[in-house]
Amino acid sequence: MWMWPSIDEDYLKKFGIECPETLHTELEGKSPIECAKYFQEKFNINESEEAMMDAWNEMAAYNYEHKVFLKPGIESFLKKLKENGIKIGIGSSNFKELVVSALKNNGVLEYIDSIHVSSEVAAGKPAPDIYKLTAEDLGVKPGECLVFEDIVQGLLAGKRAGMKTVAVFDECSSEKQELNKEMCDYYIFDATSIIY
Structure with a gap:
């Protein structure tokens, strides 16, 4: 961020x-x-x-x-997932209050089924703990999950949890985009490029 x-x-x-x-x-x-x-x-x-x-x-x-805003296409993507009964969870390294505040102020908190932060687990990213906890809370197997991440450590965490990963471009980590592309299963610039 x-x-x-x-x-x-x-x-x-x-x-x-x-x-x-x-x-x-x-x-x-x-x-x-x-x-x-x-x-x-x-x-x-x-x-x-x-x-x-x-x-x-x-x-x-x-x-x-x-000052934290959604990446292009995120709101409509979340809405579409929800309409199709797909569970949505967040596994963040941040403070939970900040995550909830940003989601609430962007009008998308209602789409999220589960929010967990790394202070709830033994180790932060790149350890898989946060994603495993989120999947467990959602009642889904790791292999059924798709992790969207904008940092290398998060992509590693998703992979180590046994999940498919999507690297999302972020200006703050633009110098690491080639590494992100190598590590992920899929790469997108923003959510407007997701076909659903």
Whole structure:
């Protein structure tokens, strides 16, 4: 998500620490608690994991409520899936409140049957845990699932869960699109290219 590198940078500035260029890549797919532990170890930050996560959540809340928009074609795609009785779940590395806020403010929360976040499982992406939990909650087998992802760690998690994967182009990870294409079963620029 486009806002996280600046949140990381602003957070580290509070401690007089310059943000390494590779930080965002190193954190991709990690759960908030894994990120907090990483910050404690790498930057010797003497704040509790809870305090760090609260600060990040607060810094991101406004953006998720007002500045996170759906990719083209998503709303009509979700609506079509729902009309056809296809279950829809979300397995995210983010904070659950932020995920729900973005879905609600974009008018698509009603289409989602299950939402789980990586803080509910032992390990974040690229571990398959979050996708396995979501499939279990939906009552479907992993082999019946199609994972839509825009980061390498998420595609790996989907594959490791035994699911088919769709890489979705995202401007924030545009430099990794060739790798995404190699790792996925299908690749789309946005949901308008899905034929249904």
